[in-house]
Amino acid sequence: MRLLLLICFFSSLFTCAQEADAYQIRTVAFYNLENLFDTKNDTLIFDGDRTPEGKDKWTEERYLNKLENMSKVISEIGSTDNKTAPDIVGVCEVENLGVLEDLVHHKNLAKFNYGIVHFESPDERGIDVALLYKKSAFVPVNFNSHRLLLFNLEGKRDYTRDQLIVEGLLDNEKVYFIVNHWPSRSGGEARSRPFRLEAAKLNKRIIDSVQSQNIDAKIISMGDFNDDPIDPSFKKILQVEKNSKNLDSLSLYGPMEKLYKKGRGSLAYRDKWNLFDQLYMTATLIDNERESYSYWKVGIFTPEYLMDPKGKYKGYPLRTYAGGSYIGGYSDHFPVYLHLIKKVH
Numbered sequence: 395m396r397l398l399l400l401i402c403f404f405s406s407l408f409t410c411a412q413e414a415d416a417y418q419i420r421t422v423a424f425y426n427l428e429n430l431f432d433t434k435n436d437t438l439i440f441d442g443d444r445t446p447e448g449k450d451k452w453t454e455e456r457y458l459n460k461l462e463n464m465s466k467v468i469s470e471i472g473s474t475d476n477k478t479a480p481d482i483v484g485v486c487e488v489e490n491l492g493v494l495e496d497l498v499h500h501k502n503l504a505k506f507n508y509g510i511v512h513f514e515s516p517d518e519r520g521i522d523v524a525l526l527y528k529k530s531a532f533v534p535v536n537f538n539s540h541r542l543l544l545f546n547l548e549g550k551r552d553y554t555r556d557q558l559i560v561e562g563l564l565d566n567e568k569v570y571f572i573v574n575h576w577p578s579r580s581g582g583e584a585r586s587r588p589f590r591l592e593a594a595k596l597n598k599r600i601i602d603s604v605q606s607q608n609i610d611a612k613i614i615s616m617g618d619f620n621d622d623p624i625d626p627s628f629k630k631i632l633q634v635e636k637n638s639k640n641l642d643s644l645s646l647y648g649p650m651e652k653l654y655k656k657g658r659g660s661l662a663y664r665d666k667w668n669l670f671d672q673l674y675m676t677a678t679l680i681d682n683e684r685e686s687y688s689y690w691k692v693g694i695f696t697p698e699y700l701m702d703p704k705g706k707y708k709g710y711p712l713r714t715y716a717g718g719s720y721i722g723g724y725s726d727h728f729p730v731y732l733h734l735i736k737k738v739h
Contacts, residue, residue: 416738420531420564420687421472421731422571423480423695424616424671427464428714428725429521430497431489433457439520441489450715456722460714461493463724465502468526471695472731479506480731481531481564484616486523486555486575490514494524513539515556523573523617525560532569534562542596544577544589552577552589559600564734567612567686570604572597574617576627587627590620594627601676605644612687615646616673618727623651623669634674641677648674649692649732660694660728662710669694671730679734690735694728 431444433452444452469479488494491512498508511534512524527534537560544552558573574597577589597615604611621627628634628648635641636651650672659667671694679689702712702723712723 417735418565418738419476419690420482420734421476421478421480422482422484422614422616422673422734423468423471423729423731424484424486424573424618424673425464425468425471425729426575426618426671426725426727427485427487428727429487429489430460430464430485430493431457431520432493432496436489436520439489440518441520444489451720456720459722461496461500462502463722465497465500467695467700467724467729468497469502469506470697471729472693472733475691475733479503479528481528482571483508483526484523484571484573485526486573486618487521488512488524489520490522494526498526509534511537511558511560513556513558515539516541516553517555518553521555521575523555523558523575525558525571525573527560527562532562532564534560536561540596540600542577542593544592554589554593557593557596557600559604561604564687567736569687570611570613572600572613572615572617574615574619576617576619576621578620586620587625590625590627591631593619594631598632601646605676609643610678611676612678613676614673614679614732615675616730618671620670623648623654623672628674632674638680641680643677645677646674647677647680647689648672649689650674650730653692653694658694660711660730661726662707671727673730673732675732685737687734687736690733692730692732694730696728700724700728 435445443449446453471480494510507529508526509529515522539556539558541556542554546552554577555575560571576593579586634646634648654669659669660671702710711726713726
């Protein structure tokens, strides 16, 4: 059946002649936009580098080029299988609602009519997470921002990003999306690991809370987790399973672990690929006769133009800045995505 789906589709609705079934695809994507900042100096956050007078010399021209690049990428994520832009897009490293509005109103994205769910988070750098959604596909009915309270060894608060949950109707079917940007590996993986374990505990509490109200809830959690699929946050706290055959009704399934074990990644650091950008989901999205939305496939979006074309970093994500110099690229992360599918009668 899955082979038929791969070779027998047309646009976002496609029909397999052999089975006479039509299918609707919906694409869910996540993209770390690598410091999408405006050019204004916000005195409440540390954004001085991202101003025309700052270290990065962040001019209006560079900002507009960044919007051009980010909007182009978003418009194409997952389009090999689904001939349109993604229906749901989680993003991180955005400064405020204003840059998101500039993004969705850009000529590359305006025709898709994206809505925005966004909260200001207390992160010291001023970067937030958000959910973009095609208004034609998804209707938010409830959303909330969950604060992650962290304290360093001196007992001082370490301000970081909130976790965003959005409940809504995807073609009249209730689905929950959680958008994450967990604490970085600054100071080293081992030293910073406790912060990501706390982030995983918060993510699990959010999922448990939804499942306690509705055991059949369909939940997709996505983000830049700053952890790989095999790290303790995923294996010990969230207990994400890599094999869809090992699931019970409350299990979480992580299809990206298989990609990671094949050497695939969404970012590279010191000659090592990491798969920090991930999507995982509740077992309720796995194989349900496709009368309602279920998981089809997952991918990392890696067109050639997103890669550094030469030098020691050839094949790595082509960044906006590298080595302190402006090179006008895209992001230090590749986007990731998954396709949901259901029968259409």
